[in-house]
Amino acid sequence: GREWTKVSSVTEDRINQSVLVRGRVHRTCEFGKKFAFLTVRKGGYTVQCVVRVADGVSAQMFKYATGISKESVVDIEGTVQFPPPDKPLTGASQQVEILVRKIHCISRAAPRLSITFEDASRSESEFQNLEPGKQVVRVNLDTLLNNIVLAMRTPAKQATFRFKGQVKNLFGQLLLSKGFCEIDTPKIIAGTSEGGAAVFKFEYHKRPACLAQSPQLHKQMAICGDFQRVFVVGPVFRAEESDTHMHLCEYTGLDVEMEIYESYSEVMDIVDSLFVEMFDKLNEICQKELEAIGKQHPFQPLKYLRKTLRLTFEEGVQMLKEAGVKVDPLGDLNKESERKLGKLVLEKYGTEFYILHRYPLAVRPFYTMPCYDNEAYSNSFDVFMRGEEIISGSQRVHEPELLEARAKECGIELKTLSKYIDAFRFGAPPHGGFGAGLERIVMLFCGLNNIREASLFPRDPRRLEP
Ligand code: AMO
Numbered sequence: 001g002r003e004w005t006k007v008s009s010v011t012e013d014r015i016n017q018s019v020l021v022r023g024r025v026h027r028t029c030e031f032g033k034k035f036a037f038l039t040v041r042k043g044g045y046t047v048q049c050v051v052r053v054a055d056g057v058s059a060q061m062f063k064y065a066t067g068i069s070k071e072s073v074v075d076i077e078g079t080v081q082f083p084p085p086d087k088p089l090t091g092a093s094q095q096v097e098i099l100v101r102k103i104h105c106i107s108r109a110a111p112r113l114s115i116t117f118e119d120a121s122r123s124e125s126e127f128q129n130l131e132p133g134k135q136v137v138r139v140n141l142d143t144l145l146n147n148i149v150l151a152m153r154t155p156a157k158q159a160t161f162r163f164k165g166q167v168k169n170l171f172g173q174l175l176l177s178k179g180f181c182e183i184d185t186p187k188i189i190a191g192t193s194e195g196g197a198a199v200f201k202f203e204y205h206k207r208p209a210c211l212a213q214s215p216q217l218h219k220q221m222a223i224c225g226d227f228q229r230v231f232v233v234g235p236v237f238r239a240e241e242s243d244t245h246m247h248l249c250e251y252t253g254l255d256v257e258m259e260i261y262e263s264y265s266e267v268m269d270i271v272d273s274l275f276v277e278m279f280d281k282l283n284e285i286c287q288k289e290l291e292a293i294g295k296q297h298p299f300q301p302l303k304y305l306r307k308t309l310r311l312t313f314e315e316g317v318q319m320l321k322e323a324g325v326k327v328d329p330l331g332d333l334n335k336e337s338e339r340k341l342g343k344l345v346l347e348k349y350g351t352e353f354y355i356l357h358r359y360p361l362a363v364r365p366f367y368t369m370p371c372y373d374n375e376a377y378s379n380s381f382d383v384f385m386r387g388e389e390i391i392s393g394s395q396r397v398h399e400p401e402l403l404e405a406r407a408k409e410c411g412i413e414l415k416t417l418s419k420y421i422d423a424f425r426f427g428a429p430p431h432g433g434f435g436a437g438l439e440r441i442v443m444l445f446c447g448l449n450n451i452r453e454a455s456l457f458p459r460d461p462r463r464l465e466p
Contacts, residue, residue: 004020006045007046008094022042023040024040024074029090030066033062034062040098041117045093047098070116073107078102080096080097081097083097124298145458148456159293163445167442168252180230185218199239200239212237219433234252235250235251251439255433256270263395271308279302342384342388345384352387355381356384368396383436385445386447
């Protein structure tokens with residue numbers, strides 16, 4: 001085969017050498033009928049290519065080269081050289097240029113694209129510092145998502161999804177190092193796993209079935225089967241009616257379940273060490289990605305403590321009360337109070353990542369263990385990042401009679417839960433766990449303002465394509 005050079009490797013080291021590169025046409029710039037620049041982009045790097053009638057390039061080839069539409073995939077053969085002092089580089093990342101000998105368009109992009117690379121990668125500051133009279137296109141989120149394949153090519157999008165992959169990997173790696181076993185749980189299940197109406201129903205071989213709202217039931221059954229510590233990474237389906245900046249109908253769940261010995265604080269200890277280690281590592285290995293994201297959407301690095309702050313729900317309510325916010329002490333916090341509490345916690349404790357625990361029982365799912373000392377509360381917690389929920393967790397009820405009674409109280413049909421409840425009739429160790437949403441973690445860590453920015457192909461109540 002022929003020898004290929006990456007655009008990133010077209011450097012001074014290759015001066016006077018012949019190279020063969022493949023990339024996309026990023027920009028073309030013609031000067032008369034005999035001289036043109038064609039910038040080629042690949043993997044975040046761009047190199048300037050000079051097409052000149054002469055040097056073995058015919059007028060016909062010149063016409064062919066300058067007629068290639070932006071975003072087309074091209075192969076270019078030529079010699080690496082320093083740009084002449086009177087014709088310096090026009091903004092390419094590589095400091096040398098290629099004098100083109102041959103060019104071949106492998107795949108042509110449509111001449112008019114719905115969004116351009118420049119429009120999709122424009123930073124916030126460009127809008128703020130616009131020269132008077134200058135107009136630039138602001139691509140809205142819907143247009144971006146409708147044309148996601150084009151948008152994906154921009155540095156911020158590339159960085160976001162490389163970062164997301166790292167979060168998912170680190171979650172697994174760190175849990176494996178803590179003795180957890182990765183398991184898979186079915187996404188087709190008989191009924192609801194969380195209660196509530198947010199479930200997609202369909203027919204499964206002539207029987208009613210649901211898309212799993214969580215791996216809750218099966219991760220708990222794995223604990224009854226003595227796996228001791230498990231985790232599940234996979235899609236989770238929510239028939240959310242709410243079309244908000246932080247809800248998707250399909251997202252990636254990061255779920256943990258583990259035996260506990262004394263109290264649910266053992267689960268919070270895992271949350272604490274797992275996430276602090278993960279954030280440290282992300283800041284260390286994803287510097288480039290975070291920088292690229294920040295260039296387009298500026299954000300402040302997440303503030304978190306070495307040991308994660310834990311507040312009880314009652315303490316949280318008290319802080320809100322003192323700040324003049326009315327909240328029901330035995331109800332749930334609404335999004336606004338959660339955000340307000342996030343601000344208060346940041347002011348008082350200097351962290352944007354904290355755990356709120358001992359929630360009122362009435363606002364938690366049926367499988368949540370009530371507090372032993374006060375049944376109005378539960379051994380449960382939520383974790384917040386920049387004022388928004390990213391994790392829910394709890395100790396679970398492991399006595400079948402109580403579990404049945406709680407499910408009934410919560411208005412859940414027992415029929416579809418019978419195999420799950422049976423698992424607790426064979427002896428079940430005390431246990432607990434939590435579930436986190438991958439897209440929310442990415443969105444909040446990177447200061448993005450919509451969860452759809454953290455999903456390549458988001459599903460929401462209006463969106464089923466692409
Ligand atoms: P919960 O329903 O709170 O708990 O979900 C856990 C975490 O999943 C994320 N999340 C979502 N992300 C995007 N779009 C949504 N519609 C959405 N809904 C939830 C959030 C949330 O904190 N079985 C329990 C977890 C457990 O106790 O182990 C559960 O599913 O980040």
